[in-house]
Structures are given as C-alpha cells and as structure tokens.
Amino acid sequence: MNDSHLVKVSGVDKVFKRGSEEVHVLGGLDLEIPNGDFLALMGPSGSGKSTLLNLIGGLDRPSEGKVEVGGKRIDKLSDRKLAGWRARHVGLVFQFYNLMPVLNAQKNVELPLLLTKLSKAERKKRAALALDIVGLSHRTGHYPRQLSGGEQQRTGIARAIVTDPTLLLCDEPTGDLDRKSGDEILDLLQALNKEQGKTIIMVTHDIHAAARAKRTLHLNKGQLSTEAVD
Amino acid sequence: MKYLYLIFSSLKRKKLRTGLTILSIMVAFILFGYLTAIRQAFDAGIEVAGADRLIVRHKVSLVQLLPQSYEDKIERIDGVDNATHSTWFGGIYQESKNFFAQMPIVPEELFDMYPEFVISDEHKAAWLETRSGVLVGRGLMDRFDWKVGDRIPINATIWGKKDGGRTWEFDLVAVYDGAEKGTDTSQFFIRYDFFDETRANGQGLVGWYTVRIADPERAAEVAAAIDAEFANSAQETKAEPEGAFIQGFANQIGNIGFIIMSIMSAVFFTILLVAGNTMAYTVRERTNELAVLKAIGFTDRGVLGLVLGESLAITFVGGVLGLGHAWLLVSMGDPTDGSFPVFYLPTFDLFLGLILIVAMAFIAGIVPALQAQKLQIADALRR
Numbered sequence: 001m002n003d004s005h006l007v008k009v010s011g012v013d014k015v016f017k018r019g020s021e022e023v024h025v026l027g028g029l030d031l032e033i034p035n036g037d038f039l040a041l042m043g044p045s046g047s048g049k050s051t052l053l054n055l056i057g058g059l060d061r062p063s064e065g066k067v068e069v070g071g072k073r074i075d076k077l078s079d080r081k082l083a084g085w086r087a088r089h090v091g092l093v094f095q096f097y098n099l100m101p102v103l104n105a106q107k108n109v110e111l112p113l114l115l116t117k118l119s120k121a122e123r124k125k126r127a128a129l130a131l132d133i134v135g136l137s138h139r140t141g142h143y144p145r146q147l148s149g150g151e152q153q154r155t156g157i158a159r160a161i162v163t164d165p166t167l168l169l170c171d172e173p174t175g176d177l178d179r180k181s182g183d184e185i186l187d188l189l190q191a192l193n194k195e196q197g198k199t200i201i202m203v204t205h206d207i208h209a210a211a212r213a214k215r216t217l218h219l220n221k222g223q224l225s226t227e228a229v230d
Numbered sequence: 231m232k233y234l235y236l237i238f239s240s241l242k243r244k245k246l247r248t249g250l251t252i253l254s255i256m257v258a259f260i261l262f263g264y265l266t267a268i269r270q271a272f273d274a275g276i277e278v279a280g281a282d283r284l285i286v287r288h289k290v291s292l293v294q295l296l297p298q299s300y301e302d303k304i305e306r307i308d309g310v311d312n313a314t315h316s317t318w319f320g321g322i323y324q325e326s327k328n329f330f331a332q333m334p335i336v337p338e339e340l341f342d343m344y345p346e347f348v349i350s351d352e353h354k355a356a357w358l359e360t361r362s363g364v365l366v367g368r369g370l371m372d373r374f375d376w377k378v379g380d381r382i383p384i385n386a387t388i389w390g391k392k393d394g395g396r397t398w399e400f401d402l403v404a405v406y407d408g409a410e411k412g413t414d415t416s417q418f419f420i421r422y423d424f425f426d427e428t429r430a431n432g433q434g435l436v437g438w439y440t441v442r443i444a445d446p447e448r449a450a451e452v453a454a455a456i457d458a459e460f461a462n463s464a465q466e467t468k469a470e471p472e473g474a475f476i477q478g479f480a481n482q483i484g485n486i487g488f489i490i491m492s493i494m495s496a497v498f499f500t501i502l503l504v505a506g507n508t509m510a511y512t513v514r515e516r517t518n519e520l521a522v523l524k525a526i527g528f529t530d531r532g533v534l535g536l537v538l539g540e541s542l543a544i545t546f547v548g549g550v551l552g553l554g555h556a557w558l559l560v561s562m563g564d565p566t567d568g569s570f571p572v573f574y575l576p577t578f579d580l581f582l583g584l585i586l587i588v589a590m591a592f593i594a595g596i597v598p599a600l601q602a603q604k605l606q607i608a609d610a611l612r613r
Binding site: 050051054057059060079080083084086087088092094098100101102103107111112114115120159 | 232233235236239240242243518519522523524525526527528529530531532606607608611612
C-alpha cells in the first residue's frame with residue numbers, strides 16, 4: 001500500500017441475511033483513498049454507499065476482504081479495540097444530525113471527549129474551539145430543538161472534529177437541509193479538507209454536493225466506477 | 231463521575247414518567263421502612279434476648295402456672311447459674327386499649343438477671359423499701375406522662391385481691407432505661423412478695439422461670455436436663471432459649487414477620503415491574519442515540535454501564551427519598567400511641583434498604599442494558 005493512502009479496501013464482500021435470504025450488497029470491492037482526499041460516493045438507493053462508509057468507519061465488518069485505515073486492519077480488531085479506534089480516528093456526520101436532545105450544543109460536542117483522559121476544563125475548551133470552527137460559538141448553551149437544521153448539522157460536524165480525527169465520514173450531510181444551509185455545510189467541509197487536511201468521504205445523492213468534492217465515485221450493484229451508471 | 235451528567239440528563243427526557251417512577255419507588259421504600267419498624271416492634275426482645283438465658287414454662291401452655299418451689303430445683307441443675315420467676319398480671323390501666331405488660335418479679339433477682347435494664351442505685355433502693363412500689367420502663371412512663379411518686383391504679387382481670395377488690399394501687403418509685411436501643415422499656419414490674427400476699431388465690435405459683443446458664447453452647451443440654459427434672463410430675467416443663475420463647479409469644483398474634491415480608495415482597499415485585507418497564511421504554515426510545523454513542527467510540531460495556539447507571543439513578547433517588555421519609559415518619563412516633571415496646575428503624579435495615587436499592591436497579595436495568603450492549607450500530611442507525 002502506498003503510504004499516502006489512508007484507506008485501503010481490498011476484495012470486500014458484504015452480505016446481509018434477511019431470514020433465509022442472502023443479500024449481496026458489496027462484491028469484491030477495491031478502493032484506495034489517499035490522505036487529504038475529499039471523496040464523494042454517489043449511487044442509487046440500496047447500492048451500498050452507506051454500507052461501504054460503515055465498513056471504512058468500523059461501524060460494521062465485511063463478510064469477506066480487508067479494510068485497512070492508516071495501515072491498520074480494522075476488520076480484525078476486537079469490538080472494544082474497534083470502539084477505541086473509532087473514538088480516536090473517525091469523525092461521523094449523519095444526515096439527521098443525531099444530536100442528544102437533552103444536551104446543549106457544548107455538551108453534545110464534548111461527548112466524544114468523555115472517552116479521553118482530558119480534564120473537564122480541557123474538554124470544555126476543546127468543545128468551544130470546535131464550535132468556534134463551525135461558527136457556532138454564540139450558540140453553545142442552546143439545545144438541539146433551539147437550533148435550525150443547519151446549526152444542528154454544524155454542531156454535528158463540531159462533534160465529529162472535536163477529537164481531531166484523521167478521517168471524516170459524512171452520510172448525506174446535506175440531505176435534510178435546504179440549499180443555502182447545505183451550501184454552508186459544504187463550505188465548511190471543504191474548508192476542513194483544505195485548511196486542516198482532513199480526509200473526507202461523503203455519501204450523497206446530490207450532484208451539487210458531490211461537485212464540491214475533489215473526486216466522485218459511483219457505486220452500483222456493489223461495484224465502484226468513476227462514471228455514473230444509469 | 232464525568233458520565234453522571236449524561237445519566238442525569240437522560241432522566242430529564244421524559245420528566246413525568248421519570249417522576250412517577252421515582253414516586254412509586256419512593257412509596258415502596260417508605261412502606262419498607264415503616265413496616266420494618268413495625269416488625270421490629272413485634273420482634274422486640276428477640277434480638278436483645280440473652281443467648282445465656284432460658285425460659286422455663288408449663289409444658290401445656292403459658293397460662294398454666296408452676297410452683298415457686300421449682301426455683302431451687304432448677305438452680306441445682308448442672309449448668310444453671312441462676313433462676314428467677316415472673317408471672318403475667320394482665321391488668322388494665324384506665325382503658326383496655328392502654329395495654330402494657332405488668333409482671334410480678336423478685337427485684338434483686340431481676341437486677342441480676344437483666345443487666346440491660348439500667349436503674350439508678352437510688353431507684354433500686356426506693357423500690358426495695360416500698361412493697362407496693364413498681365419499676366417501670368422509661369418508654370411506658372413517657373407514654374402515660376407518669377412521674378416518680380405517682381400512684382398507679384390497675385384493674386385486675388386475672389388476680390383479684392384478698393379483700394375482694396380488683397383495683398390494685400401501685401406506687402411508681404423506680405424507672406429503668408434500656409442499655410440498648412432495642413431494649414423493651416414498656417414494662418411494669420411489681421414486687422412478687424406484695425403480689426403474692428395480696429392476691430386472693432394462687433399463692434406460691436408463678437408464671438414462668440428465666441434461667442441463666444453458665445455456657446450458652448450448652449443451652450439445649452441444660453434445657454433438656456430441666457425438662458427431665460420435672461418429667462412425670464404434676465407440672466411438667468418446657469425449657470427453651472429466651473429468643474425462641476419471645477418469638478413464640480409474638481407468634482400468638484400471628485407470624486408478623488411473614489405477613490410483613492409478604493406485603494413487602496408484593497410491593498417490591500410490582501415496583502420492579504414499573505421500574506423495569508420504564509427502563510425498557512427508555513432504551514427502546516433511544517435505540518438511535520445509543521447507536522450514535524457506540525459509533526463515536528463508546529464501548530458495548532460502556533453503553534451497558536450507562537443504562538444500568540440510569541436505572542441506579544432512578545432507584546437511588548426514589549429509594550433514598552423513601553427511606554428518608556420512612557425514617558422521619560418513624561421518628562414521629564409509634565402509630566399505636568405507645569403500645570409497641572420499641573419503635574425505630576434499625577441502622578441494619580437502613581443498610582439493607584440501600585442494598586435493596588442497588589439490587590432493584592440491577593434487576594430493573596439489566597435486560598434493557600444487555601439489549602443496549604448488543605445493539606449493532608449499523609442496524610440501529612438504519613432504524
């Protein structure tokens with residue numbers, strides 16, 4: 001593997017069982033993602049985009065094949081080690097933000113830091129910095145229900161970057177937002193990629209969103225291509 | 231500690247449901263505390279009963295009397311240190327609801343046999359000088375607002391007087407306190423010599439004997455020797471440890487301990503279902519959030535711990551509030567207005583309550599916690 005490749009997916013199959021039926025979502029998939037890349041993954045519903053994202057993020061395991069991130073075989077890690085690895089190396093951004101409704105923005109962003117040995121003061125400082133980066137330093141005490149969709153997604157991004165992860169995985173980050181808010185989120189992701197060197201993999205249905213990425217791959221019937229397949 | 235705010239924040243999610251669950255748990259623990267104090271009242275004497283004391287009564291029943299002459303014979307049996315007798319007086323003070331135990335006894339022997347009764351030398355001397363004098367427990371004195379020097383009239387239901395009267399008048403000359411919290415201070419001791427001379431019949435007969443033995447480990451052997459001594463006589467005996475005798479006496483009313491335990495078991499079982507239901511709903515409603523926690527790096531065990539922590543937080547708040555209220559209620563006084571010999575919530579049972587809180591939290595939370603632990607992130611995020 002080339003040292004500049006942060007992610008290397010080799011011969012990955014993913015089979016889901018639904019009762020007695022086996023559904024092959026990914027079949028022998030290979031993918032290399034260099035450090036600092038901003039990759040958009042597109043494809044029709046059920047094509048396996050989110051499944052691939054979950055495999056790269058260590059949220060799921062392949063049925064066959066290897067998933068290496070930063071030179072480490074994450075598919076071989078125990079559940080406990082994989083959880084620790086996710087906490088250190090992966091930031092996740094979800095379509096529906098998935099913030100804790102009972103916590104304010106500050107506390108939501110602090111959540112991943114609870115898994116570190118940082119002091120309370122340091123956690124607070126880092127969460128404030130992350131919220132500042134996403135432009136929400138004036139909304140730290142607000143609860144998710146008091147924030148707009150765009151602000152909630154910014155909070156989600158702050159939570160994803162607060163541990164300074166290597167890899168940002170975004171599953172339809174603009175899917176629940178209007179065009180203006182979506183553009184602001186994409187601006188933010190682009191800035192994180194360009195200015196902070198974050199490697200970003202973004203699953204999207206939106207051509208405009210994909211256009212903001214450095215490159216786009218299309219997934220269809222479990223196979224990747226650079227071209228969209230009708 | 232850093233996860234505490236996460237646990238307590240989760241409880242604020244459905245404030246009404248959490249509040250009602252806490253309230254149910256609180257009520258259960260109030261019942262636990264209060265019923266424990268009542269059970270303690272019925273068991274009074276059992277816990278402080280001397281392991282070195284036996285009670286010897288008539289084999290047929292406690293109502294049948296024994297000859298006073300048995301005392302010397304009992305004291306001659308190998309292993310016996312000392313013996314003294316008591317008799318049930320069974321009188322009424324003013325109204326039948328004012329129940330308390332009155333017993334004719336031999337004063338010097340009482341002091342020797344019951345070191346847990348704390349009496350001043352001055353009161354001891356006063357009682358020994360006054361034949362119609364009585365020694366009363368502090369609790370009883372407080373109950374009727376008596377003071378030393380009062381004359382107490384008691385209407386006899388069993389023992390009429392030689393002069394045909396049924397009202398006995400006693401002089402309150404001495405008071406005893408309990409050396410331990412559980413010591414019964416609701417008793418009324420009459421001098422046996424005065425009682426025996428004054429009663430219309432039954433001279434020379436006593437209710438039962440209290441026997442102190444030299445070696446508590448030989449209790450069964452000495453009890454058997456006492457019963458053997460009087461076997462085939464007109465008044466055969468039954469000797470047993472003091473604790474068993476008091477328990478048997480209390481059981482005449484009913485197995486209070488069993489009744490209270492049954493009520494508490496039913497209450498706790500119901501509350502366990504309520505708390506378990508709350509936790510199950512809490513986890514089911516938050517499948518997605520728990521999956522997110524796992525996705526950002528919380529381990530399976532970490533999530534299990536969070537759910538168990540929430541269960542513990544709910545039961546702890548409800549349980550401690552309940553125990554606290556029970557303690558306050560018990561401190562306010564005996565619900566029978568003084569008929570119980572003791573009425574308090576023992577420290578041991580408070581600790582038992584805390585253990586129950588933890589056990590309830592675990593049982594109510596373990597199934598939802600295991601479900602949360604097993605949650606597959608990718609599956610849960612798709613829901």
